[in-house]
Amino acid sequence: MPDRKFLVTFSPHDRHPETTNKVMMTVVIAMLPIIANSIWYYGYYAVKGYVLTTLFCIGFEYLFDKISGRPVAIKDNSALVTGLLLAMNMPAAAPWWTMLVGSFIAIVVSKQVYGGLGQNPFNPALVARVFLLIAWPVEMTSWVKPSPIIHGFLFDTVSSATPLGTLKSDIIAHGHVVTANLATYTDQIIGNVSGCMGGDGAVFVLIGGLFMMNRKVISWHIPISFLGTLFAFTGIIWLINPQRTIDPFLHIVSGGAMLAAFFMATDYVTSPVIKRAQIVFGIGCGLIAGIIRIYGSYPEGTGFAVLIMNAFVPLLDKYMRPLSFGEVKK
Structure with missing residues (x-):
């Protein structure tokens, strides 16, 4: 042979x-x-x-x-x-x-x-x-007022507070939300508000996030659990006391919530591998972000929330790992 x-x-x-x-x-x-x-x-x-x-x-x-x-x-x-x-x-x-x-x-x-x-x-x-x-x-935190490029590619910077910053200032100054100072839903969704360059414009973040899901680069587990928890937590507080915070939909489309949920929390290296651990990770991110936004001194809390939950990733993957075939749970 x-x-x-x-x-x-x-x-x-x-x-x-x-x-x-x-x-x-x-x-x-x-x-x-x-x-x-x-x-x-x-x-x-x-x-x-x-x-x-x-x-x-x-x-x-x-x-x-x-x-x-x-x-x-x-x-x-x-x-x-x-x-x-x-x-x-x-x-x-x-x-x-x-x-x-x-x-x-x-x-x-x-x-x-x-x-x-x-x-x-x-x-x-x-x-x-x-x-x-x-x-x-x-x-x-030196925010500038957005100006569409049809008005000029280079424009004078005009200081302007972010919607979440305005909300926090109103609560500190008046003890309640000043409805007249809130940005419209449309402006929040398209990004016509002051803030970080990529944090606003929820519809464009959503387009990118859905594209990554379609290409199977990310799964739904972290974004949905993140945004769902933020929506639920802020919604409960809003129903109990609508003068304490804005409605939950505005929380989702304001600031960096969408960007954090789709592009930051889903980072392969710093997020869990196991699907059910990803759900817990997203829930933690949404809960911490909501607590900081409503009760913290910073108007935005998504960045801090993701970093805090990054520290728990090894534990989540270790203790939420499914049993191998034939393995006996101890």
């Missing part, structure tokens, strides 16, 4: 055609409606923000890999995604140096020091966002 040769390799033996690069590019494509909406309302400032944060993030990724002797990993496009998400979490008129510092925190401090992609416990863009908010609160 002829000699037979057997090829012995390590797992996995069944390889999926999707690669990290392809998955990240799918996420980038899903972000395009949000980016286009940002440019429509913030013109030059949005373009500057997206360009600088992506260049800074890719640059820091390249430099750290070179200095540490690791293979350069910029081709996996994870730094590109982080840069775009960081820009979406910043005010349109944020100084360039905050984008530089934020990119360093996101790539080097939040990702590379842990070993690179797949090793970081917390979402890099959110770590950078929270760090900048605490370190430079004035620069990170």
Whole structure:
């Protein structure tokens, strides 16, 4: 009989055609409606923000890999995604140096020091966002009034409070919601309100999120449990005391709730693998975000909520793991 040769390799033996690069590019494509909406309302400032944060993030990724002797990993496009998400979490008129510092925190401090992609416990863009908010609160809360580019690609920045910021100020000053100061549902949905570049415009975030679901890049478990819990919690408080907060639908379309639910909380590295753990993760995010929004000093709480729940991911995956075939529950 002829000699037979057997090829012995390590797992996995069944390889999926999707690669990290392809998955990240799918996420980038899903972000395009949000980016286009940002440019429509913030013109030059949005373009500057997206360009600088992506260049800074890719640059820091390249430099750290070179200095540490690791293979350069910029081709996996994870730094590109982080840069775009960081820009979406910043005010349109944020100084360039905050984008530089934020990119360093996101790539080097939040990702590379842990070993690179797949090793970081917390979402890099959110770590950078929270760090900048605490370190430079004035620069990170200097919101500008949106102005469609049909009025000019470069416009004078006019200070304007975010809807959630206005809500918090009214409650502190008057002890109740001032209905006349609330943004309309339409403005909230299309993003014609002051805020982070990618945090508003719920319809465009939803388009991107549904696209990722259709491509099976993310599943429904985290976004639905996140937004459903936020809706339920704020709805209960609103029914008990409508003067304490806005209605639950406005909570869903305001601020960064939609962006966090579809693009931040669903990050592969910092979210659970097991489906039922993902539901618990989403519930935790929605509950914490609602508590901070209504009872905390910050008007927005989604970023803090996701980071807090990131810390519980190892426990959720460990204790909610289904039993293997033949395994006896102890």
